[in-house]
Amino acid sequence: MSVLRRIADGLRSLFRKERVDRELDEELRGFLQMAVEEKLKQGMSRKDALRAVRLERGSLDVAKEEVRSAGWESYVETVGRDLHFALRQWKKNPGFALSAVVVLALGMGVSLTIFGFVDAALLQPLPYVDPGRLMSVNESNAESPRWPLSYPDYLDWQRLNKSFRSLDIYNGSGYLLQTPSGATPVQGERVSGGFFQTLGVRPMLGRDFSLDEDRPGGPNVAILSYGAWLHYFGARRDAVGLTVNLDNAAYTIIGVLPRTFSFARAGDAEFWVPINTLSPHEQMRTFYNFWGIGRLHDGVTAREALAEMTAISKQLQMQFPTSDRSESASVVPLSEVILGDVRPILLTLLGGAGLLLLIASVNVTSLVLVRSENRRREIAVRGALGASPSRLVRQFATEGLLLAAFGSLSGVIFADWLTKILWRLVPKDMAADMPFLGGVGWNTHTCAFAITVALMAAVLFTAAPILRLISQQEGDGLADGDRSSANQLWQRLGARMVAVELAVAVVLLTGAGLLGQSLYRLLDVPLGFDADHLATVEVEVPATGAEKNQHTVALYREILRRVASLPGVESAGISSMVPVQCNCPVDWITFPGRPFHGEHNTVDERHVSADYLTTLKATLVRGRFFTDAEGGSKPEVVVINQALAKKYFPGEDPIGQRIADFEGGRPSEREIVGVVADVREGPLDSDIWPAEYFSINETQDSYFSLTVRTRQDAGAMLPLLVSTLHEIDPGLGALHEMTMNQQIEDTQTALLHHFSAWLVGGFAAMALILGVVGLYGVVAYSVSRRTREIGVRMALGAERSGVVFLILRQAGKMVTLGVVVGLLASLGVSRLMASLLFGVNSYDPLTFVAVAVILAAVALAACYIPARRAARVDPMVALHYE
């Protein structure tokens, strides 16, 4: 109650100031008048009475001030006055205020944005129940630390292990969904029955898979993703129980997943079906097709689980010796598998953002110091006129806080905007693989980060000028104190700050240079084919059951015939996969007549039409390509790449030799008829793997890529390709139509390199600008402080060139220090970045030299402007200066 009254009364004093003042004035005046009257009654003269009262009771004004300053509202008033004063100072010098706020907003905005992404990816837990106990459980072998499970292995692992409360598998698949408007390719995910339980996710509508549905031969059922429910069923509550047509089979919808559900490894999968139908391949122990996840029992560590799974794997190997000798198990936290790729990139970015924030802080502090230095005289005058030191300190604190507040607020707004921009930069396919980035935004972590940075800025901007104020001796400001120790101290500090800024800019520039070169080298990597004027489209053939075989080969021929006869098409080919995507799927080959000890001779396996390699313009090195007629007829033939020839037939002629595998679960042998120069099948940044190409007529893939060599722009051909496919069969799914160059640019590797090069480049540009502005500020300030000295020098006969040299020499010291320190730091930083680099050494001397030269040149150019101004100083004016 009394607190409320106090507040109300104070507010009344604040907002009805005049009236309260008038009342106080009247009351005090009455009081003093009564005192005077009392004296008059005692017989004093009026004059004596007045003096006596003033002595005894104090003067009107002093009493008024005392009463006024006793309430809390007086404090608010002082703050208000300080704020008003600070804003007036800014208005007087808008350049200072604007640059300080912009620089702070830039540094804070960028670091806050990056922190938001880091937080979403690395700090926030995966959106599953107790995600720390979820493990990615897989096989491993000599070639790969993580290798998918085969179905029989999975069953045995599940049966034998004691470490996991549950063990489940998943495997991506595509379907053709029949809709009223034709066939649409959709993404599906096959999972074992307990998959969602293991994650701790429950359908938001309907139910999870039942035991019955999980068994081989179980009914066709599907759980919808939230997106699919929205998209295909208009979010109808009665969607559960309806059936959908996937690949010409009816699936009953039994549930809908919650909106928040995502599983990075499944991308955008819309239809989740139980693994209850296995192809003949999938029933083999050597067909590795499923990825595993498991939830650990309480108290079991990942290490213990790994030991157990390794033992089980070894035991199974003894039982089924066909499998690989080096085979073992892998148990790693699921979060590691999901985040593996982005972790180093995000951490690098966070480092860059931190450096930028550091530069921005140093720059603004430097500006604030320059500013307080320029106001030395004003401060000294105010001090001499009676402003108490605490009053001056409070004034500076207010200005610093205001600066920090404005800068931080702008920084937060900037971050908000930048986050949206960056989010839009991330390609959609990539975003689907990183659902955890959906959590980017304002939460307790990011807010805490923003507040911490804002507070640090506030402390920095208030402490720097206040320390400066304290170190300043009294009277020093009124006399010209150029040679005062404090001034020299500050000049030295300013120079060091600039050196730090330049060093940081060097580090970022080096990083950007190395990443830029990586990107260039990456995109310049030899492909082994001509990627220009190639149009590609993926085709999915709906499963048609028994008559499949003859039908599919006829379909290939029909598609190739129709497409090749289109105007503007040179040639067309079909392949199981377009190049530059993945060193997968692979085949393990053996060589008839050579001893075999179960080793894995891993090669990329591609099923292609007869004209495919010609369409790519791949170079035939030896022998010949196979013909369309040879596909599927005996003897089977194969074309290998040079890498395979070099690795497995060194010093021999591979033509006429035979290689064997277990294609389709049965042993088959093929004769090598040709050797093609290496075509890059795998990602841009990996080595060329051995590869084999055999006829797609043999495997009759129902999912393949059509690649077309065009005479003109390949992009213009894409719509025609799709419509032609639909003319041939409206049930065909045509998807991902794009040019080969787009395909390559859209690969994860290219995108990652693009992304990091541009981002670090952006950082470096900002750092360079900030550093150079900082340098310019310090030198310009120093020149303005030394105007008189320069005037004296010139009056005494110094040459103009000598003056320029004088200024440049001072700047040169800073630049040299900054560049040397920066280069040394870059050596360390670039080593940390090594995993992001491609085709360029992290100590690449060219980059280092170029950065040093560019920075020195830009820095000296920035100093040349104030140096020239110094040289133009008129000695007469300079001596009268101040």
Add this chain to the structure above:
Amino acid sequence: MADKSSDLVQGTLDMLILKTLALEPMHGWGVAVRIEQISRGVFRVNAGSLFVALQRLQRGGLIKSDWKATENNRRAKYYTLTEQGRKRLNSETREWGRQVAAIARILETS
């Protein structure tokens, strides 16, 4: 010795004002005169201290004020003790008595 109020123990002035106002509502000058009279000139209150204290008491809800005419037909702000103020005066008087007695005992024994 113009300002004898500085000799007052911190917080005592508030108590004296409350005591004065317990007798009858009064304006500032009246409070000052009454304190001086009762203390036989030992305490003399200056305007600043008095009005700061009055403002504090009023904000604390111990007294309230009204503009009224004085006996000399002048306008003055009259302060009245509130119920809360009366309670506070009682408790403070009791506490004061306890303290004075305690201090006196200490001084006597030494």
